[in-house]
Amino acid sequence: MATGRRYRGGLVDLRTGLISREIFVNEEIYAEELERVFTRAWLFVGHESQIPKPGDYFVSSMGEESAILCRDREERVHVFLNSCRHRGMKVCRYDEGNTPVFTCPYHGWSYAADGKLVGVPFFREAYHGKLDRSQLGLVEVAQLATYKGSVWATWDPNAPGFLEYLGEFRRYLDLTLDGWDGRDGGTEVLGGVQKWLIPCNWKFPAENFSGDSYHNISHRSVDMVGIGPSGSGRRDTRERLVARRLQICFPERGHQTGVYVLPKDQPTPPAYQQSPVVSEYFKHCEEERRRRRGEWGRVTGSPGEVFPNTALHPRQPRTFAVWHPRGPHQTEVWRWYLVDSDSPPEVKDFLRQYYIRYSGPAGLTEQDDMENWNYAHAASRGTIARRYPYTYEQGMGFEVENYEWDGLRLPGSVMDITEAKSSEHNLRNLYRRWAEFMDAESWNELATWRALAR
Amino acid sequence: MTDHSDDVAHLLLQQKIESFLYREAELLDERRYEEWLALLAEDVRYWMPMRRNVKFGELEREFTREGQDVNWFDEGKETLTRRVQQILTGVHWAEEPLSRICHMVSNVQILDVKPSASAPSEVTVKSRFLIYRNRVETETDILVGKREDVLHRIDGHWKLRRRKIVLDQNVLQVKNLTFFF
16 A cells, blocks of 8 residues: 555455445545556546547547547547647647648647657757657547457556457447347447536446445336336336346456346347337347347346446436536536447437437436436535545345356356345445545456456 | 507517527526426427538538437437436436536527417527526536427417527537536
């Protein structure tokens, strides 16, 4: 344990299931987590379908910082820190577009889409031709990965590659990135990324999407009025009525998700029945998925989280959300929505409308989450409040390794909550990994699976 | 003698349209949501695009597109009705306890009237809004922007048939949009 740090072991106590409020509200711990979590983990930055052509760019965010996702003339994808090497000005203040060069509006340094510094005003006169321009390109991420259209990056050259970072969680991430019919990839993002502010620490939404199966009362109003995918009724689909409901996490990786497993010989219950075209499309896709994926086709996803701050939702609505930290007391959410690229226009349009009325700041479901995160955070900041840790004790000791049901084995540490209704298994996993990042001095300590494999 | 009948018709129309907009704001601020819904045509379109920062010369890409992109709102009466029903459940925590909301409507400009100001059946009207929301104790939001409405005269009553809401923000500065514009 390094000295002089505000974070210390014991604030996250998984033996008792107690987690200190300090990790949510303390400003010094926040500064430490920016350094120890956000500069070392893999972060989601966008989707390739946002930058299809050379010169296309999308300005994203990594941790608190602005980052440019772009495609160079050779069609290679890059992610750069959006800050001029000369005096730090943002070289791009647009959200997206196409450009041959990023020209800094302060003193005019220009960078090509491959990051190279290609223009320095008065290079010969003011610098006497002596500036080493080859060393002053835009700061590029240490590693970048594109996976089935999604783009991820990390600032840490010693981090494991993205697929190793995912481990077997990859199969669950695929539920969001593969076509509904089970084909590899084939998803695209709809135009328009929702961006909004929530007055709470970023870990409130992160733990919620990690698998808070306990917050049904939050959404009571939306279930009463009914905005379900079939046009009315509960906000989700009926498969939950016949499926096993599981929480699955990867303790050594920090990723977690909810999952439904459908019975072996039972088709997926119908959904989206408001429109015949949409209903028919999903029926066809469900059958195709079972055919393509075999037993794995019985697995359907619910919310999950790639450590640390990327939420995924494979079904309703199909989305990625990133919880960008903006100080200890504020989160900026960015939400992308996905559809099958080659689905009929009616299907895309139906989903688009369903997504908007479900999620985001105007979403009938998510509105109530934001109120809860807002005031949970606010009421945890006080001197007295901080003395009382949150409890994460649901289901402790009931995890199952090598879980199998009806002929299907599922990778990961599994909690079957079909009868238990809820567990905090996945939430504990998020904080277990978070604490490891806060403790570890380098990736040598974090890649524990490598030692196990030896 | 000069004939002022055309001017008078325009003044009367301006007065009637302003009255409609003020009454609508009054119903919302007084939380008379069901009466507000009755002011909406059955086929109303309610659209609030998101706004991008784009380069000069590419301003056509500033707004997300109605009916194609993800927007803040892009919906009809059915979903708007659900929103009202949700507030009226009493367990919609984002509006429970209810927020204190004040709509200021100004700069009312009639852009188009069909077929004529003296016998109007469709009016396109632009206005500015300033919406103040205060909730619980000190939480306060101010949202400012423009609206472009199409009103239709149906069975002797004006009804809102289309509303485009242009909020003057990029990253939305409020945690949720539980109220109406």
